[in-house]
Amino acid sequence: MLLYLAFITATLTVLVQCHDCKDYDLSASDQSLVDMMKHYLHTSRKEECPPGGKSSTSGVTYVRWGKKGCPNGVDMIYTGQVGGNYYSNKGGCVNYLCLPNDPENGDALSSDNGQLYGTEYETAGSHKPSGMKDMRQKEVPCAVCHQRKRSVLLMIPARKTCYKGWTSEYSGYLLTDHKTYSSKEYLCVDKNAEPLDNKTGNEDGALLYGISAKCGSLRCPPYKDATDVRCVVCTK
Known part of the structure; x- marks a missing residue:
């Protein structure tokens, strides 16, 4: 080449x-x-x-749990509310979803297998991380974000800052359902989380509680017993 x-x-x-050159003509070759x-x-x-x-479509996407928008300089694909399986259902899905506010709804289905509900904060009293507001029984928003300037995404539990060479997208607290209810995944919910709207009602659905560290099989130190658990979403 x-x-x-x-x-x-x-x-x-x-x-x-x-x-x-005088009288020079290009040949066919x-x-x-x-x-x-x-x-x-x-x-x-x-x-x-x-x-x-137009810019490239490369980059990484992530959900910013607990917020209606994305950080400054990051594109928002859509905003919505957090959904999940009913807190007392014994089977079915365990993950939370960021449901868009403009759904394209399906047709009628005669089934008792309802598993898609909204999600409520239960962050009050002993279940509220120290740095979050009391938002008990308010619904949870979310935003799907596209960070064009990065190529790798990592959520780090038990940290509030990223390691050297990584950039923080947002930091927050690990939340999930109560230990006596059905199993759910952990979400890194923004430390400045907000409610979906001003409505308050005990409608249940999927739930989010603050969690604490428990020493024993979890070594203390470096961990500390009965403390809320931080998290940070990092890109590189």
């Missing part, structure tokens, strides 16, 4: 030098070579510059 480019460059140099070089340069520039100057 390098030899090919060197040959083309040398040939073009000769052609340019002869441009001022010379013209063909010039056309080939033009095509090569054109296609190379197209690969380097996306059509219309």
Whole structure:
């Protein structure tokens, strides 16, 4: 490939030098070579510059739990509310979902297998992490975010800052359902979490409680017993 480019460059140099020669005409083979070089340069520039100057779609996506929007400088794909399985259901899904506020609803289904509910905060009293507001029985918002400038995403539990070389997207607290209810995943909920709206009501559904560390099989130190658990979402 390098030899090919060197040959083309040398040939073009000769052609340019002869441009001022009297009565000089390009031969068919010379013209063909010039056309080939033009095509090569054109296609190379197209690969380097996306059509219309649009940015690449590379990057990482993540859910910002507990907030309606994304951090400054990060694109929001959509905003919505957190959903999940009913807190007392013994089977079915264990994960929480970020449900968009503009759903495309399905058709009627005569089934008693209801598993998609809204999610409520139960962050009050002993179940409230020290740095969060009391939002008991308020619904939980979320936002799906696209960070174009990064390529790797990592949620680190039990940390409020990222390790060296990583950038923090947001930090918060690990929340999940109560230990006496059905199992759920851990969510890293923003430390400045907000309610979905001003409505308050004990509608249940999926629930989110603060959790604490328990020493024993969890070594203390470095951990500390009966403390809320921080988390941070990092990109690189």
